[in-house]
Amino acid sequence: MTTAVHPLDKEDPLAHKRAAFHIPANTIYFDGNSLGLMAPSVHERVNQALRHEWGDDVITSWNKHGWIDLPLTVGDKIGRLIGAPEGQTICCDSTSINLFKVLCAALQINSDRSEILSTTDNFPTDLYMVQGIEQWLGERCKLRLVSEDSLLNEINENTAVVLVTEVNFRTGRRLPMAHISQRAKQCGALTVVDLAHSAGALPVDVVANEIDFAVGCTYKYFNAGPGAPAFLYAAERHLKQQRQPLHPLYGWLGHAAPFAFEVNYAPADGIRQFLTGTPPVLSLVAVDAALDLFADVTMSDIRTKSIGLSSYWLECMDKHGLLDVMPCISPVVADERGSQLAFQHAEAYAICQALIAEGVIADFRAPEYLRIGFAPLYNSYAEVESAVSRLAVIMQEKRYLNAEFQQRSKVT
Template sequence: MSRQQDAHKHDLDREDPLGHKQTAFDLPKGVIYLDGNSLGVLPAHVPARMQCVVTQEWGQSLIRGWNDHNWIDLPQKVGNRIARLIGAEPGAVVACDSTTINVFKVLSAALSLRPERTVIVSDNGNFPTDLYVADGLTKLLGKGHFLRLVDPQNVTKAISEDVAVVMLTEVDYKTGRRHDMKAITEKAHAAGALMIWDLAHSAGAFPVDLAGAKADFAVGCGYKYLNGGPGAPAFLYVAPRHQEHVTAPMTGWMGHEAPFAFDLDYRPAAGIDRMRVGTPPVLSLSALDAALDVFDDVDMEELRKKSVSLSELFIREVESRNVGLELASPRDPDERGSQVSFRFKEGYALMQALISCGVIGDFRAPDIVRFGFTPLFISHGDVLRAVDTLEKILVTRMWDREEFKKRQKVT
């Protein structure tokens, strides 16, 4: 790092209104973590909260914890905390299940609201599990539904009068390309279709405005930018105007209007609760609830401003070193989420070499090296140090060692 770079870094970090947030996270010493878009960092206070939940709430209260510690309402409590971060109305979000299961639930519910239509529109940059669910659901329903898959830039052209649902991930998991939520939702509604947004790479990364965009449904996960821990519960959103009309495809007891009446007939609960299914996972929901504390005093516009500053610095520095990487993300920051991706033929080996040097990003087949910028715990100095490490690995061809080419189960 040159003196000029170092001075510039200090200026940016000194003016950073979120700089103090780094101490809220338990980051391993010497690690620059650019993978919060895949698994968030442990907030420093979560272990103490979990110790209390395990030893006091569960250990001492036992079954009484459902009432004494309000475990039963954790899905709504956590859902309402997430709602603030995604621009959702109060009572429109519930934290439950996994993202995949929630995609199944909201897509089924949306299709039931458009019974005369058979087309689901999505793009080939969508996360594959969403597409797998859509394909499987069309076969399960057996009513002639089919998935119309197009390139991301052709989504609006594919929305015609036969479309029941448009289902998109707002931020492409590979490239970070970001859809225009408001414009595409308006286009879907103009054609009489409903809109589902997957916010897995949006929630906690930048301001989202589901209500302002008039989205119909949304899903997202708790373990990326929300820092809820590996396998943290997901969430789903149903616009208030739809809540009393949707039919949940999985009618479990927690979606019943009176689950502890143990009636033999199913009657859906009022509002968003009808989208619940099974018993809340108290331990993981408690971890996610605690993790969300770090956002309590965060201005999401400030967070977005820093995200852009970090990612622009990263792109500028990587390209100035002329090390043979090709930008895979949109160059315009308004068209990106909070990640930057580059293409490199031996991307897997390159990323393993980086990780061995304490710079953790990740790899997506076939050739994408992906870097997430979580403004709450990443500094401009971290970015410059990461690029220095990246340059050294590429110049010395350190990545070309056999130890870095052996693929593990999780890439």
């Protein structure tokens, strides 16, 4: 876009990482919180799996290329980025399914209580999974929803599980995990944390925060590709406790001896007991390769740049006088937000479409929010400046009133 390097990019210790990604032509991509960009190294790894592993070695690859252990080896790579010791994180299934497993586990461990406490503004699928359990288990599970502001005070001695997404998918608000977890511990409640908007975007420490169970997705800040398998973390103290299987999804890969083909289920030791069916290997090797891009960076550097990018975005918006027109609903204190910003406007959907037409990819969240995601591995300060300039033109010219931008697509 610009010939001179932006001064902020010059000082960015992560600036070199951008070259590891395929940046789509004529595109400024601020939607890494929805789907991260593809890295050619990921493409190459999937190709390798297709051509040599599946193509040439076919079934023998389960042993020869370690396919059978991929959920655990990939899980451990994720574990290192969320503060988990080895052997406590797996990569498999979807976030929804993994959430079901850990919620059932937590309910079983705390079986003298039935309340799952969460926030009304949690990501819907998280609440839906609880509602499903509620309907099927009857009195053994009861969802109670409270506001984010009151969550800390609402945790009490009746709470079996506190279910929380660390970073709000809409507002980007980051909830105080240390406090929530501490309060939960005091009350004898377990914590189940959705790290979908945290993992890969900011430092997470499941051990220091004494998180009991966590789940999250790999297709956002981990850049592992559309619908890539999700992850699941369980604290070691729960993996040892095994009077009966921790969750009802007794799939064969979670069995203690999957290839003995025994009639009765017996859960594997450790984190493997959370595996279910055969994992989608092509999607799983993409996660494996995508995680390697984090090998030479620190989550602290990522967080610093994330805050740098979002703060600069706000600064540019302010300079263009846009913050009055479309107020920011994300926390103004950088430490209290994740790696995104959300702006409110009645025409947010059309504004987002007009931005896309200008080559700036952001996304819309119902009912009226424009969401900007910052991916520190590939976004630049120059992109921020350029994107906000384009947004300013759109707002000034009221382009969002054009009929073409008003038409809703299936996926918004």
